[in-house]
Amino acid sequence: MERIPILRMGDFLLVTIQVDMHDELAMTLQDDLSDRISKTSARGVLIDISALDMVDSFIGRMIGTISGLSRIMDAQTVVVGMQPAVAITLVELGLTLPGVITALNVERGMSLLRERVQSE
Amino acid sequence: MNVLRSGTQAVRIEQDVVLARQTARKLAVEAGLRLVDQTKLVTAASELARNTVVYGRGGDMDWEILEEERRKGLRLTFRDQGPGIADMKLAMTDGWTSGGGLGLGLTGAKRLVDDFSVESAPGQGTRVMICKWT
Numbered sequence: 001m002e003r004i005p006i007l008r009m010g011d012f013l014l015v016t017i018q019v020d021m022h023d024e025l026a027m028t029l030q031d032d033l034s035d036r037i038s039k040t041s042a043r044g045v046l047i048d049i050s051a052l053d054m055v056d057s058f059i060g061r062m063i064g065t066i067s068g069l070s071r072i073m074d075a076q077t078v079v080v081g082m083q084p085a086v087a088i089t090l091v092e093l094g095l096t097l098p099g100v101i102t103a104l105n106v107e108r109g110m111s112l113l114r115e116r117v118q119s120e
Numbered sequence: 121m122n123v124l125r126s127g128t129q130a131v132r133i134e135q136d137v138v139l140a141r142q143t144a145r146k147l148a149v150e151a152g153l154r155l156v157d158q159t160k161l162v163t164a165a166s167e168l169a170r171n172t173v174v175y176g177r178g179g180d181m182d183w184e185i186l187e188e189e190r191r192k193g194l195r196l197t198f199r200d201q202g203p204g205i206a207d208m209k210l211a212m213t214d215g216w217t218s219g220g221g222l223g224l225g226l227t228g229a230k231r232l233v234d235d236f237s238v239e240s241a242p243g244q245g246t247r248v249m250i251c252k253w254t
Contacts (some may be wrong), residue, residue: 022138023170052143054159056166057224085159092215093163093228 005102006036011043013075014111016053026062035065037073044113045070048106048117050081060095067100076116077101121188125150131169131198132178140169140181144196151185152254161194161195168198168248171225176200176246179216186251195235195251212238223247225226 002025007014013036015029033045047063049055055063067077080092080103090097101116103109128241131140133228144165148158172179179200186193212230217223226248230236235251 015166020138020142023134027134053145054162056163056170057228058166058170083159085156088156089159089163089232092231093167094224095228119163 160232164232176202193253201245224241
């Protein structure tokens with residue numbers, strides 16, 4: 001079965017979405033991530049969506065769910081690299097991703113994660 | 121208004137949603153839409169294609185590249201023979217869903233395009249048309 005790879009880097013998990021995701025793939029990622037957070041006791045999750053040229057309500061909801069479930073599993077999620085056209089479209093669609101922490105790029109996302117984990 | 125090119129694509133299974141938005145992107149580029157408008161149209165197409173599969177039990181997407189005076193446009197029509205929409209007013213309400221979604225599909229798609237129309241009746245299937253102009 002097709003899967004999106006989840007990489008481990010110290011206390012953090014890294015996910016780079018590089019394919020046009022169908023709904024089942026999004027659901028699988030959600031399940032895989034919660035599983036990996038629990039197995040690795042990861043403190044943070046970084047999701048890079050810079051390669052996504054569109055985010056619809058289904059993918060948006062998945063991002064929100066991952067962020068919420070990681071929070072209750074004691075991990076922070078940061079979503080990085082959203083393309084400007086995608087951001088404009090998401091807001092107009094009515095999806096503002098409440099509670100989801102975002103950063104412009106991977107570098108800023110990583111430092112945000114480190115800060116947040118250290119301050120706890 | 122002239123139709124420059126047209127075609128139809130099946131929207132039957134979940135994977136077809138991905139194919140529908142890839143086609144929409146390709147055609148939006150061909151029609152000369154700018155990037156933000158391409159993204160809006162592709163996102164609207166994704167929402168409607170998913171509705172066709174999930175609620176309409178599969179159907180088709182018709183596409184037309186249009187030309188009118190000095191502008192070009194891409195029109196997409198999603199057709200299904202599913203159960204139809206019983207209460208259109210409710211279906212066009214933000215946040216209302218008959219399934220497990222966010223209830224943003226139909227209303228969100230409408231906000232993202234220039235022209236929007238929906239025709240449906242119980243047992244008669246659903247037909248949603250969207251269009252974006254340059």
